[in-house]
Amino acid sequence: MLRSTRVKRHVPARTGFGFAVNVGDLIRITDLEGQQPVDFWAFNRANVTEYLSCEHTKPSISRLYPRIGDAAYTNHRRPIVRLVEDNSPGQHDMQFAACDRWRYIELGAALPHASCTDNLHLALDDLAIRIGFTPQPWNLFTNFFVEPDGTFTIKAPDTKAGDNLTLRAEMDAYIVVSACPQDMNATCGGRPSDIQVEVGTA
Numbered sequence: 001m002l003r004s005t006r007v008k009r010h011v012p013a014r015t016g017f018g019f020a021v022n023v024g025d026l027i028r029i030t031d032l033e034g035q036q037p038v039d040f041w042a043f044n045r046a047n048v049t050e051y052l053s054c055e056h057t058k059p060s061i062s063r064l065y066p067r068i069g070d071a072a073y074t075n076h077r078r079p080i081v082r083l084v085e086d087n088s089p090g091q092h093d094m095q096f097a098a099c100d101r102w103r104y105i106e107l108g109a110a111l112p113h114a115s116c117t118d119n120l121h122l123a124l125d126d127l128a129i130r131i132g133f134t135p136q137p138w139n140l141f142t143n144f145f146v147e148p149d150g151t152f153t154i155k156a157p158d159t160k161a162g163d164n165l166t167l168r169a170e171m172d173a174y175i176v177v178s179a180c181p182q183d184m185n186a187t188c189g190g191r192p193s194d195i196q197v198e199v200g201t202a
């Protein structure tokens with residue numbers, strides 16, 4: 001589906017990457033080695049206080065996270081990206097906050113420790129954008145299994161090397177991805193690894 005690629009970026013384990021997209025652009029995100037979650041944020045380029053909101057998406061799609069054909073919605077309840085292709089087991093959690101230094105303190109990690117929250121704000125700095133908050137990310141390739149009784153289990157992702165998905169931008173947007181550095185539980189299968197981002201058109 002993604003035929004004409006203008007950006008191809010290898011994002012090393014534990015780091016993030018921010019970039020601009022135009023409405024209609026396709027964004028392919030690849031888990032290069034398997035079992036690697038990707039924290040994903042999107043902001044309206046014309047007004048970054050409008051951003052992808054998991055809590056606004058769930059009532060719009062009547063699901064816990066999008067599947068093929070579904071959009072992710074902003075806090076103004078407008079589609080910002082749409083899942084158009086999914087070559088993965090399709091587990092893309094929308095329940096949980098990005099990891100941050102306080103989460104690593106809670107888990108007993110040695111500091112400093114990279115986090116998706118720091119990766120978001122570093123990537124936004126590179127785009128000359130400053131926001132005073134951290135939206136909940138869309139946790140791509142993330143296998144937080146919710147049980148019928150409301151309990152959940154943090155499971156290792158089922159993704160294999162090369163699994164990927166493609167999103168279509170539904171508005172001009174800034175996108176940030178983070179190859180999650182979580183190495184204190186099963187989120188990344190115990191071993192954070194590299195991802196790849198490609199941006200282009202059909």
Ligand SMILES: [Zn+2]
Pocket residue numbers: 039098099115116117179180181182
């Ligand atoms: Zn993380």
